[in-house]
Amino acid sequence: MQIVDAVKNAQQKLVKSDSARLDAEVLLCSVLKCERTHLYTYPEQSLSSKEIRSFDELVALRAQGHPIAHLIQKKEFWSLELKVTTDTLIPRPETEILVQAALNCIPNETPCSILELGTGTGAISIAIASDRQLANITATDIKHSALQVAQLNAESHHLNNITFVKANWFDIKNIDTYDLIVSNPPYISNDDPHLVQGDVRFEPESALVSGKEGLDDLHIIITGAKKHLNTNGWLLLEHGFQQGKAIRQLLEENNFSTISTLKDYSNLDRVSIGQWLS
Numbered sequence: 001m002q003i004v005d006a007v008k009n010a011q012q013k014l015v016k017s018d019s020a021r022l023d024a025e026v027l028l029c030s031v032l033k034c035e036r037t038h039l040y041t042y043p044e045q046s047l048s049s050k051e052i053r054s055f056d057e058l059v060a061l062r063a064q065g066h067p068i069a070h071l072i073q074k075k076e077f078w079s080l081e082l083k084v085t086t087d088t089l090i091p092r093p094e095t096e097i098l099v100q101a102a103l104n105c106i107p108n109e110t111p112c113s114i115l116e117l118g119t120g121t122g123a124i125s126i127a128i129a130s131d132r133q134l135a136n137i138t139a140t141d142i143k144h145s146a147l148q149v150a151q152l153n154a155e156s157h158h159l160n161n162i163t164f165v166k167a168n169w170f171d172i173k174n175i176d177t178y179d180l181i182v183s184n185p186p187y188i189s190n191d192d193p194h195l196v197q198g199d200v201r202f203e204p205e206s207a208l209v210s211g212k213e214g215l216d217d218l219h220i221i222i223t224g225a226k227k228h229l230n231t232n233g234w235l236l237l238e239h240g241f242q243q244g245k246a247i248r249q250l251l252e253e254n255n256f257s258t259i260s261t262l263k264d265y266s267n268l269d270r271v272s273i274g275q276w277l278s
C-alpha cells in the first residue's frame with residue numbers, strides 16, 4: 001500500500017474525529033518517523049507490512065477516541081516538544097497564557113525563585129526555565145509517574161534549573177518562600193458533562209477533577225500560597241472559564257493585591273493573578 005492510499009483509508013475510518021485527515025497524517029508520520037511534508041513529497045512510497053500494521057493499530061485506537069498526544073506520546077507546548085503519557089494531563093494551548101503571564105512577572109536577568117504546584121509533564125516549569133535561565137524552579141507533583149515524565153522532558157531540553165519534588169500541594173519537605181507560585185491545578189467539577197467527552201476521558205482524573213465546584217484545590221493553593229511568597233511575590237493560577245469571579249474573590253479574602261484575570265483564546269476567563277505585598 002502507498003502513503004496516499006493509507007492516509008485516505010485511515011481518514012475514512014476516522015470520520016468521527018473533526019480533524020480526520022490531520023489525525024491520519026500525524027499518526028502515519030509517527031509510524032514512519034517523518035515530517036508531514038514527506039507524505040506530500042512521496043505519496044507513492046510503499047509501506048512495509050510492519051508499518052501498515054502499526055498504523056492500523058494507531059488508527060483503531062484513535063477511532064475509539066484515544067487522544068493523538070497519547071498515541072504519538074508527545075505534544076508541542078511553547079514550541080517545545082514534550083513527552084506525554086497517560087499519567088499526565090496533555091498540555092493545552094491556553095496554558096501558554098499562564099506561562100506568558102508568569103514571564104511578565106519575572107525580570108529577564110535577575111535570579112528568581114519559583115514554585116510550580118502539580119507540574120504533570122513539566123510543561124509550565126520547562127517553558128519558564130527555557131526563557132529565564134536565572135530562575136530557580138521547584139516543581140512538584142503528587143504522582144511519581146508524572147515526575148518521571150517531567151524529569152525526562154527537562155533533561156531532553158537540557159534544563160538543569162528545575163528541581164522535581166514529590167509532594168501534595170504545600171506539603172513539601174524543606175519548603176522555602178518564593179518570588180512566584182504558579183499552578184494549573186485540577187479545576188473541573190466532579191459532575192461536569194465534559195468529563196465523558198473527548199480527550200479528557202483518557203486523562204488522569206486526579207489532574208482534572210476537584211470537588212463539587214471544581215474549586216477544592218484552587219482553595220488550598222490560594223490559602224496556602226501567602227505563607228510561602230516573598231514580599232511582592234506573585235501567585236498565578238489557571239482555572240475554569242466560569243471560575244474567574246470566585247477566584248478573584250478568594251484572592252481578595254486572602255489579602256492578595258493587584259488582582260486581575262486574563263482571558264484565553266476564546267475570550268473566556270482562564271488565568272487569575274494576585275500579588276502578596278506584606
Ligand code: GLN
Nearest residue numbers: 184185186187188207208
Ligand atoms: N483545561 C483542561 C480542560 O478543560 C482542564 C485542566 C485542569 O483541570 N487543570 O480540558
